[in-house]
């Protein structure tokens with residue numbers, strides 16, 4: 001009987017080794033087919049249309065430069081899941097890894113391992129800490145995003161009253177940075193009558209964002225504005241306001257995809273919001289990947305490179321002590337222009 005158990009165990013071990021060898025071989029094959037020009041992109045989580053657009057821009061950019069693309073995203077937006085993915089990509093010997101971080105610090109060991117293996121590592125959208133990256137692709141000026149969203153809430157609240165924030169995960173470094181700048185802006189005397197009552201986290205999951213919005217409305221019946229600096233959160237919050245007939249009583253603003261928000265801008269639940277072109281963010285990332293690979297840039301402030309149809313970019317110092325490449329300013333979407341954009345992204 002004991003022998004039998006031993007045999008089964010041995011068989012299981014052999015199967016596991018064969019299984020992981022197969023994954024490794026497939027990855028190695030993918031990398032070899034790319035001729036040392038294989039560029040990986042790891043987003044926060046699956047099922048996020050914003051992430052899909054970033055990945056499509058990355059895919060277009062790498063392919064127009066003759067490279068091979070690997071796109072990955074975990075089911076849930078956790079650092080642990082991304083750590084496993086990066087480990088697999090290291091085993092696959094990819095050329096570069098673009099990480100949209102689910103945590104600022106937690107990925108540092110695995111990203112350092114990747115860098116030590118000769119892989120060019122940089123972040124995009126949601127930064128990892130400067131020690132973990134060569135540079136960061138930032139979609140828009142973070143301070144400006146924070147200030148602009150508070151000004152929008154002030155405007156929609158009529159200058160006073162309760163406001164709340166509906167964010168993504170509590171660890172998302174891009175949202176956390178924007179929220180820090182919102183809090184800073186709120187300390188200015190002109191906002192003395194505006195009261196930030198709560199920061200809720202919908203984790204970039206549609207259902208959780210809906211239930212967090214409902215909870216905000218229950219806990220704060222006088223709430224006037226919800227700022228959602230996440231495309232998943234803003235669409236969920238605007239849907240709740242619409243479904244509950246609260247249009248005109250509670251306003252939603254933040255960062256949203258025109259394709260998902262056109263109806264809500266139209267019905268007034270979201271009078272206006274901001275974003276940038278997520279396809280361009282991914283496309284810019286693809287040129288950072290190849291410029292790092294060719295040695296055109298190393299990630300230091302002052303270096304310049306050309307990003308295909310987007311033109312020339314210069315790496316600058318980032319507020320977190322690292323460096324970044326800034327795509328451009330945020331764009332305002334409102335009734336007058338939303339129809340021009342809803343089919344674009």
Ligand code: RAM
Nearest residue numbers: 050168229230231232255
């Ligand atoms: C969500 C994600 C993404 C963020 C946008 C604005 O889709 O959290 O990281 O940049 O919103």
